[in-house]
Amino acid sequence: MTQEIIDKATELWQDDNEKKAIELLEAIDLDNNAKANTLIGQMYIGAKRGNSNIKKDVKKGIQFLQKGLALGDAEAGMELADLYSLGEGVKENYKKAEKYWIASWELGEERAGFELANYYYDEFNEKISVAINIYEQLIARNEFVGNCNSKLSKIYEKGIGGITPDPDKSLMYLEEGAKDSHIHCCMNLGLKYYRGDGVKKDIVKAIELVEKVKDNELFKQDVEVLLNKMIKEEKI
Structure with missing residues (x-):
């Protein structure tokens, strides 16, 4: 029954009837349902004037997403990370984005791991060893394979973040990435x-x-x- 409500609420949201969708979701036990909280949070944050029948409320949306994350929904963490990394409705804050990427990645969200590793690669080389570990895990899961091999090749070619340059390892990752076109x-x-x-x-x-x-x-x-x-x- 709960899943049916979530599915119906999602349909209503897609039809720009967020008000009715939220009313349905609020009938669920929000203290114990991660996905319902995440959906409500997404609706408040994504509400668009002229289309949505609720007012955009980023602060309220964040509260629901945080609750969804606390209840174990990886998507909620990814949504929060996107907010703070892109500065959409909030002040850009990569330290907060990092916290949410980590939380979402630990809950199994591959894109969160990829974004986190890229952040360390591009901006925070002190944690490049963590990025390497994530890239390798993603390759093992067959996710973002080409991109991960490309990044690993550059890390070992240039010695990014203090990693000892290793031409053979760099070439190996380059070849694996080429296999993936x-x-x-x-x-x-x-x-x-x-x-x-x-x-x-x-x-x-x-x-x-x-x-x-x-x-x-x-x-x-x-x-x-x-x-x-x-x-x-x-x-x-």
């Missing part, structure tokens, strides 16, 4: 084979690697330029 892994590994950088020079293999990602819409122009130079055997 990750755009940067394919292009960077292709360049290594083209130049003979840490591997035996092989222009044919270099071209094959870059051709794997020629249909990537975001980097299509960059790939075309690189491919043309490789085919013409120009200096890169």
